[in-house]
Amino acid sequence: MELDGQRVPVTLLTGFLGAGKTTLLNHLIRDPQAGRIAVVMNEFGDVGLDHDLIEEATEETVLLQSGCLCCAILGDLAKTLGGLIENRSAGTIQFDRVVIETSGIADPGPIVHTLASDFQIAQAFRLDGVVTLADAATGMKTLDQQFEAIHQVAMADVLILSKTDLVEPFDLSRFENRLEGINASARRIRADHGRIPVGALFGLSAMREGVTTSDVDKWLGMTPELAKPDPLAGLSGFAATPAASMTFNPSAPARHAHHDHRINSASIEVTEPIPANVFDFWLDTLIALKGPNILRMKGILHVEGLQYPFVFHGVQHIFDAPVPLKNWSGADTTSRVVIIARDMPEADLKASLDMLLMRPAESTASKDLASGMMVETIDMPF
Numbered sequence: 001m002e003l004d005g006q007r008v009p010v011t012l013l014t015g016f017l018g019a020g021k022t023t024l025l026n027h028l029i030r031d032p033q034a035g036r037i038a039v040v041m042n043e044f045g046d047v048g049l050d051h052d053l054i055e056e057a058t059e060e061t062v063l064l065q066s067g068c069l070c071c072a073i074l075g076d077l078a079k080t081l082g083g084l085i086e087n088r089s090a091g092t093i094q095f096d097r098v099v100i101e102t103s104g105i106a107d108p109g110p111i112v113h114t115l116a117s118d119f120q121i122a123q124a125f126r127l128d129g130v131v132t133l134a135d136a137a138t139g140m141k142t143l144d145q146q147f148e149a150i151h152q153v154a155m156a157d158v159l160i161l162s163k164t165d166l167v168e169p170f171d172l173s174r175f176e177n178r179l180e181g182i183n184a185s186a187r188r189i190r191a192d193h194g195r196i197p198v199g200a201l202f203g204l205s206a207m208r209e210g211v212t213t214s215d216v217d218k219w220l221g222m223t224p225e226l227a228k229p230d231p232l233a234g235l236s237g238f239a240a241t242p243a244a245s246m247t248f249n250p251s252a253p254a255r256h257a258h259h260d261h262r263i264n265s266a267s268i269e270v271t272e273p274i275p276a277n278v279f280d281f282w283l284d285t286l287i288a289l290k291g292p293n294i295l296r297m298k299g300i301l302h303v304e305g306l307q308y309p310f311v312f313h314g315v316q317h318i319f320d321a322p323v324p325l326k327n328w329s330g331a332d333t334t335s336r337v338v339i340i341a342r343d344m345p346e347a348d349l350k351a352s353l354d355m356l357l358m359r360p361a362e363s364t365a366s367k368d369l370a371s372g373m374m375v376e377t378i379d380m381p382f
Contacts, residue, residue, distance in 0.1 A: 006124070007123070007124060007125055007126040008085075008095070008096070008097060008098055008124060008125050008126070009097045009098070009125075009126055009127075009128035009202070009203075009205075010097070010098045010099075010100060010115060010125050010126065010127055010128055011097065011098070011099045011100070011128050011129055011130075011131060011201060011202060011204075012100050012102070012108055012111055012112065012127065012129070012130045012131065013025070013099055013100065013101045013102065013131050013133070014101075014102045014106060014108045014130065014131070014132050014133070014152045014155075014156075015131075015132050015133030015134060015135075015152060015160070016133065016134055016135045016138070016139060016142045016146075016149055016152070017142070018135055018138065019133035019134060019135040019139075019160075019162050019163075020133055020135070020160075020162040020163070020191065020194050021101055021133055023162075023193075023194030024133065024160070024191070024194050024196070025039060025099070025101060026194070027194050027195050027196075028099070028198070028201070029068045031198050033198045033199075034068075034198045034202075035096040035097065036067045036068055036094055036095045036096045036097075037068040037069075037095060037096070037097055037098070037099055038068070038069050038070075038071065038084055038093070038095040038097070038098045038099070039068065039069070039070040039071070039098075039099045039100075039101060040070075040071055040072075040073060040077070040080055040081070040084075040098060040099070040100045040101065041070060041071075041072060041073070041100075041101040067094070068095070069093055069095065071083075071084065077100070077111060077114050078114055078118045078120075078121050081098070081121050081124070081125060082120060082121065082124075084098070085124045085125075097128070097202065098125065106148065106152075107148050107151045107152075108130055108132075108151065108152060108155050109151065109155065109295065109315055109316070112127060112130070112155070112315045112318075113315060113316070113318050115127050116314075116315065116318045116319065116320050117318050122320070122321075126205070126207060126208070126320070127205060127207070127313070127320070128202060128203065128204055128205050129157040129158065129201070129202070129203075129204025129205050130155050130156050130157050130158075130204075131156065131157065131158045131160060131201055131204075132152045132153055132155070132156035132158070132159050132160065132186075133160045133162055133191075134153065134159055134160065134161055134162070134175075134179060135162055135163055136161050136162065136163050136164045136166065136167050136171075136172055136175055137163040137166045137167055139175050139178075139179075140171075140174070140175055140178070143178065143182075143260070147262075150182060150260065150262070150263055151295065151342075153179055153182045153183050153186070154182055154183050154263050154265075154295050154296070154340050154342075155183075155295055155296050155315075155340070156183055156186040157186060157187070157204040157205070157219070158186060158187050158188075158189060158200060158201070158204060159179055159183070159186045159187070159188045159189070160189055160190075160191050160196060161175075161176070161179075161188060161189065161190045161191060162191045162194070164190045164191070176188060178260065181260060182260060182263050183263075183265065183340060184221065184265060185220060185221025185222075185265065185267070185338055185340075186221065187200075187218070187221070203215075204218075204219065205219060205313070206218075206219040206220075206298075206300070206311045206323075207311055207312075207313050207320055207323050208323060209323060209325070209326070209327070210327055211311070211325060213332070216300050216311065216336075219298065219311075220267070220298065220299065220300070220336050220338050221267075221338065222267070222336060262342055262343050263295070263340065263341070263342055264340075264341055264344060264345065264346045264349060265338065265339060265340040265341070265349075266338075266339055266346060266349040266350060266353055267336065267337065267338045267339070267353075268335075268336070268337050268353040268356055268357075269334050269335070269336050270334065270335045270336075270356055270357060271333065271334050272333060273302040273303055273304040273305075273306075273333050273335070274301060274302065274303060274304065274335055274356055275303075275304050275359070276303050276304065276305070278355065278356065278358050278359075279301060279303065279356065281355070282352065282355040282356055285352075285355075286352050287314075287317050290341065290344055290348075290352075291316050291317035292316055292317075293316075293341050293342045293343050293344050294314065294315070294316050294317075294339065294340075294341050295315065295316075295340045295341060295342055296313075296314070296315055296338075296339075296340045297312075297313070297314045297315075297337070297338070297339045297340075298311070298312065298313040298314075298337075298338055299311070299312060299335065299336050299337035299338060300325075300335060300336050301322075301335045301337075302333040302334070302335045308324060308325050308326050308327075308328045309324075309325050309328055309333075309335070310322045310323055310324045310325060311323050311325065335356070337353065337356065339352075339353070
């Protein structure tokens with residue numbers, strides 16, 4: 001099982017109440033291709049693992065015949081993950097990856113924060129992706145009533161649509177359009193009675209060494225197959241964009257509830273390497289002014305003077321350590337950044353991202369960002 005150095009990949013499994021997370025987990029831990037998994041959950045009783053999978057159970061841990069294990073969150077997530085690493089180092093348990101199952105009304109943001117901000121946890125684990133289950137039968141009503149569900153969709157790398165066989169094609173299309181309006185960069189997959197290929201759940205993040213151009217494009221939702229979605233294929237994403245152009249989510253009539261319009265996303269592609277001071281100033285300014293409203297930000301950056309690009313990822317003001325892609329090959333120097341934000345108009349997102357197109361010559365203050373002189377020459381929209 002591929003690891004980034006010694007860090008264990010973590011998949012965050014979230015989703016609507018009744019969307020089928022338990023069913024998905026039961027299929028997952030039966031699948032030999034999934035390897036040995038440590039499943040972390042709030043309470044065992046909420047999950048309902050199939051009894052024929054359980055080999056041994058204690059108050060804190062359930063061992064499974066597949067070699068996987070499940071453990072309850074004790075006190076807080078950081079302590080639970082720390083305990084897993086201690087036991088793994090001691091040789092008492094073995095696992096290749098972790099799946100964290102949240103409650104149906106949980107905001108995934110705090111968990112992503114923990115993985116990135118707790119020093120010991122960040123040294124041992126890395127976020128491999130956010131997988132959100134969306135119930136096609138009741139999803140429209142859930143999105144109308146629960147803003148947490150909007151957050152779950154907005155933060156997803158992959159959206160698993162369950163119970164699609166229970167809705168009419170027209171209603172399913174409306175639901176998928178609504179999901180795309182919230183998060184167009186997330187890949188969508190229709191589950192077959194809780195079953196999906198294991199490969200669709202793992203290896204989602206490009207925040208690891210040795211990734212390819214294709215891996216990065218999939219992570220950012222910019223692959224060719226996502227650019228021209230087949231409405232029956234369950235896959236969609238950003239439309240193809242010309243160099244140094246902007247792509248924004250459609251905001252038209254598909255928006256249904258007042259919750260939806262609070263979430264906007266935008267992306268940018270810049271063909272030439274970006275001056276380091278321009279990127280630093282843009283990021284510092286955005287985080288200082290709008291940090292709490294940044295649900296997710298991710299991208300690949302080619303910086304002037306650096307031999308290879310790096311990938312970065314952040315939630316609000318918390319960012320993972322950037323990963324340099326030292327084995328990057330090819331002449332493409334296009335930087336790509338994707339932002340999903342809350343309560344931040346698309347016009348503000350566009351104005352912010354436009355700053356990445358600047359060249360130092362366009363501002364007399366660009367050579368001395370630390371002095372704050374650049375603020376005098378840039379009209380910030382926020």
